[in-house]
Structure formats: C-alpha cells, structure tokens
Amino acid sequence: MTDAQRPQTQGPQMQGPKTQGTGSQEREMPDTLLTVTHLRRHFGGRHALLRRERTIRAVEDVSLTLRVGETLGLVGESGCGKSTTGRMIVGLETPSGGTITFKGRDLTRLTPKDWQRQRRDVQMIFQNPQSALDPRLTIARQIREPLDLHDIGARAGRDEEVARLMQAVALPVELADRYPHQISGGQAQRVVIARALAMRPSLIVCDEPVSALDVSVQATVTDLLQDLQERLDIAYLFISHDLRVVKKLSHRVAVMYLGQIVEEGLTDPLYRQPLHPYTMALLAAIPDLSVAKGEPRARLVGDPPSPANPPSGCHFHTRCPYAQPRCSAEKPELRAVDDRRVRCHFAEDFRTAS
C-alpha cells in the first residue's frame, strides 16, 4: 500500500481532553474525531446610519459528533444551513457562536496561522467539481499543489505521489497533462477527491459532491468514497439534499431545518421510522422509496420560512400537518428519544403511532 492509501492511525491515540456532553444521550466515544456544539452563524444585523439589516440565522443551533472513519449525512432543503455548517467546519466561514472541537482542539479559537496547518486535516469536496478546479492548471498540477504547499513528502517523490493519488481515485495516468475543461464531470470530481487526499485528511466535508453529476456517474463516485473510507479510515460529513445517496453512504443521518438539527440517528432506524414530522415529509417526498407503512403522509407545501424571520416556537409548525397550539408557543429542545435525538414535542407519539 502506498502512503496515501495507508489507513491513518492518529484517530484514537490523539484523542484530546473529553469535551462536555451535548446535553443528549450522547456518550463520548474514545474515537471521537469531531464534536460540534451549539454552532451558530448569523449574517447581517449590522446597524447602518438609517437602516438596520435583518439578522439572518443561517445556522442557529447545530450539535453533532463524528467518529474516526464514520460518515454522517447532513440533509435538508436548500437554505437550511447545512452548507454553512460544513463551511464553518472547514474554516471557510467564521462561527458566530458555539464550538468546533476537532481532535480535542477547539477550532473556533485557532489563530489564522494555526488554521493554516489545521487545514490539512479537514478537507472539502465540492458540488461542482469542474468549477472547483483552476482552469489554467493541468490535472497533475492541481493535485500537486497541496503537496508543495504543505511540504508533504520528499520533493523528489512528489510526481510519483501524484501518480499514486490518481491511481487511488482510479484516474487514468494519461489525464495528468489534461486541463479541467478536457475531462468529464466524474473525472473532475475524482481530481478534487485526489487533491483532498493529497493532504491525508482525517475528515472530508462533502458538500453535495454528486448532485451535479449524472446518476450513472454518481454511483462510481459514491463507491469510490466508500472504498477510500474503508482503506484510509476517513470520516465524512456528507451534505446532501438527496436522501437516497445519503442512505447509501451514511452510518448516521442528521436532518436540518431552518438552521437547526431536528432529528438525528442511525441511518436505518431513522429511515424506517422517522420521529420528526419534517423527516417524515422529506422521506415521503422520495418518489420510489416506499416508506409509507402507516398513514399516508402529507407532502411539504410551500417554501421554508425565511431564516431572517423564523416562526415562533417550533420552526416547523407552519408547515407541520400535526401542529398543535403548543408548537407555536414553546420551542422544542433537541432531546433523546430511544436511539434518536429529536426536536419535537410529540416525538413519542409518532413512535407509538406506527
């Protein structure tokens, strides 16, 4: 096995001081890689001379954990804050509050210089791979740049390292001297993945990595991601609105609505019996995935409310078919229900109902 392919071992032993629990049933596993607690990101809200901008709460309260080599799916409609969450973890966005603990270090308190080093360990792959590649650079140079930048491996061996990385993502070596516009979308995504792998990260944030690809190509890329995870023990935060892809890849799934996590749990139970009405609605919206065992579930109507002006109480009550007076008055907390974390006053009722 090559360097790039060798499983990374820094996970368990580099475990830092235990972070405080997130208020749920979550236990701190010894191989916890990432712990995010009460992460917030607000935009705007600046006071100008005469007007006052509305504060947009893109991310209001997100807590999640990831273990070494695990995939957490993060799903929700567009605009729910899932991408912003990913961008904060990668460091492209500064949180307004909360903590991001990665390998025992709070990333939100890093100095810019430390961030520069940290970046190696948390990488990102993007929705549109063609536009994530500099159109002026050949494939080989795209993959090589991070090696030179972070001074990874001996200078003399870097060309071979590039070839190894291309091999690891099943890219034909002939493509090395091609330019991004000369390769297909699927190949471009492999280049992006190889470029991320070059830094030997232990976490990759995947922001809609296959949404822009043909369905036939999607499968090869998701297979590759799974394969790399098995070989290299990489953890993924897999952000997507495609619940089928998420189901295939994720060990656990977190559902976001208007900047909050509304339900989180192991993939299979969550898909089998969702406990939050929003999760139910999302699953019901999948055309050919028949989850409808119990009563017919209502489709989601309309657009999500504006994050600048979220509804009172439970953010979902305006679109929830089961909404009660309590829902608009009282904010539900994210709480443990069985094997799940759910943000709904009536989660238990849904469990018994079906």
Added chain:
Amino acid sequence: MLGRHYLTKIVRGLLTIWIIVTFTFIALNLSGDPVDALVGDQASPEVIAHYREKFGLDRPLWQQYLAYLGSIAQGDFGLSLSDQQPAVSLIAAALPHTLRLGLLAFSVGLLLGIGLGIVAALNRNRPIDRFVMSFAVLGFSLPNFFLGILLILLFSLHWRLLPSSGDATIWHLILPAVTLGTHFAGTFARFTRSAMLEVLNKQYVVAARAKGVPRPRRVLWHALPNAAIPIITIIGLKLGDLVAGSIIVETVFAVPGVGRLLVNAVTSRDFALVQAILIMVSITMILANLAVDVIYTLIDPRMRAARAES
C-alpha cells in the same frame, strides 16, 4: 490548427489596412484641394496648375488611387506636401517622442489600474473600494486636455515643481504621462475589479482557501490569471486610446511626437503625411490585437483548445 488561425487573422488585418487606406484617400479628397492650402489665396492659376501636375493631382481620381496603392505597397508614403520631406522620415523623427510618452503613460495606467482594481475587489463595498472606484470614474471621465491643463496650472505655474512643455528630460514627461496614465488607470481599475470579483467567487478560489493556499498566492496565482482575459481585452482596445490621447496630450504639453505631427498635418491638409500616420496607427492597432490574441492562448488553455479547433 493554430497556424491557420493566425493566418486568417493576418489576412483580415491586411484587409483592414486596405480599407483604412481607401477611406483616408476618399475622405481627404472630399475635404478640399491641398494645393489651395499650400500656395495660398493669391497664387496665379499657373502656379496652382504646376503644383497639381507635380503631385499628380491633375490625373483622374482612380489613377491617383491606384498609383497611391502601388507606392504604399512598396513602403513609399510619398513626400510631405508642406515641407517636401518623405512622410516616413517625418514620422520616424516624431515616433521616439510618442513611444517614450506612450510607454510611460501606459505603464502608469497598468500598474496603478490593475493594482487599484485588485485592492478594490478584495475590499468590496468597503470604504477603500468606494474611494478607488471614485478615483477610477474621475480618471476616465476627466478629459485629457482638462486634466493636463489642471496639472500644468498646479505643478508648473502654482508650485513651480515640474516643467510644462517639451520632453527633454524625464521630469518633462511626468505631467503628460500622469495625465494620460490616469485615464488608463481609471478604465483598467474598473475592469480589473469586476473581473477579479467574478473570479474570487469561483469555487476553485474557495477550494484553494480550503486547502490552505495563502492569500497572496490565491489572489496572484489562482485568481488574477483567470481574470486576465477581460483585462487584456480592454488593454488591447485602449491602445487605440493611446493614439487619440497622445494627440491631445502632446498638443497640450508641446511634445514633438506623432500626435502633434498629425494635428499639424491635418490643419495644413498634408495629404501624404495624414495618410501615412493613419496607416501606421492602424498597423499598430492590428498588431496589438494580434498580440492580445496570442496572449489569450498563452494564459488560458481553454482558448488554446478553441483556437486549435477552429
């Protein structure tokens, strides 16, 4: 093939030159008899007839035209009507003055414009950006003659810091170069800003940040070359303004360059000289455009591919 692409470009350029030659010929013939301007009102008909014969102006227009085309093809632009010297040597004498001023002004414009454009793009919607853009608008909307005279008033007459006419030393060149350069800087700053803003939002620049590329390298290595296409296009177009601008600036600052030569030639109806200068300018423009095209393919592999296919 790349070779064929450039061959087409060159043929098209030659065609353009021919059109310009023809157009100047027609326009100047319509504008009146050059002999009248040369000999004055009191000249006898014999004198006029003598000069008309001497310059071949008594022949039919199409014969004059063909003869003219023939001599131009041989690089002979004829004698200047006013002082009987070859038009080419008059231009050759004036050219270094114009080149010196033009190069300096263009460099000022490029450095200032692209630099300010980048700074503005990186500080989008902040006070720095607004300040730079105000400067840019002022720069390209102030007419050259106005800014030139303003600078002369301030730096030459009021503070007595810099000379106001001629181009004997580098000190003489400062005011005209700043006048002309400010105009270019304004335009380049605006184009650089918008091109950079577009590229800075591209995912590969974000991706570069995610993989830990330091900001100066991100801006100068990933963003600027990708933003260069529109910037280089406008630079090519602005070379034309360099000619127009130097006509005015050379007149205001009394620089004995091609621009002033052209102004004098036009006022004295110096056929041969005007034609020679216009053709020279158009050849310069065509070469500049060809250069821009070559630079495109050097910086952008997509252009290279498109050119090779066409």
